[in-house]
Amino acid sequence: MKNKTFAAWLTLVGGPLGLHRFYLRGFGDLLGWLLPIPTAIGLYGIERVQQYGLDDPWSWALVPILGFTFAGCALMAIIYGLMTPEKWNARFNPQAAPESASGNTNWFTIAAIVLALAFGTIALMSSIVYGFQKYFDYQVDEARKISQ
Structure with a gap:
């Protein structure tokens, strides 16, 4: 018996690692095994921010992936809860x-x-803001280089 609350x-807690998929569908679930990949990519982006700073173009491309993964898992928690x-039983x-x-x-x-x-709203909005802000900063810097 699969419990909806659990x-x-x-x-919500272990979704980015695919734990909910294993609980609901078993260890044969392909998406459950693939879900840690975007989580690891996003964590690598955070590590790049710590190593190279906020101006690293790879980090502003990789960090939002983690936020989108968290937001998607939060959405699934809402769907399951509602x-x-x-x-549910069917x-x-x-x-x-x-x-x-x-x-x-x-x-x-x-x-x-x-x-x-x-948490899903915070993760989604933060990811969108961070990604777009870094993209626009990059565009402004490139425009300055061209204009000089």
Whole structure:
């Protein structure tokens, strides 16, 4: 029996590593194995920022990937949390009754949805702002080089 509340929290906390995919679909899930790759790429971008500073063009291209991964996992946590018990049990607990308790929503599920909405929004907006700001700074610097 797959619990909706646990799946929402697992998606929020361990989603960028694919843990929620393994919980819901098993270890044969290809996307669960591929999900750590953009997470690692984004962490490498953060490491480049620490080594080379904020002016590194690779870092401003790689860091938003981590934010988009976090935002996508937060979106999945919201989707899982807002699923009706009937739809949840039909998809992840087909052997259970449609009104089985594992698909019910409780206050812990609502807390996961609220935190996923907050952290997902922060991650998405920060990634967009960081990427575009660095891109526009780069464009301004290149325009200055051309004009001189």
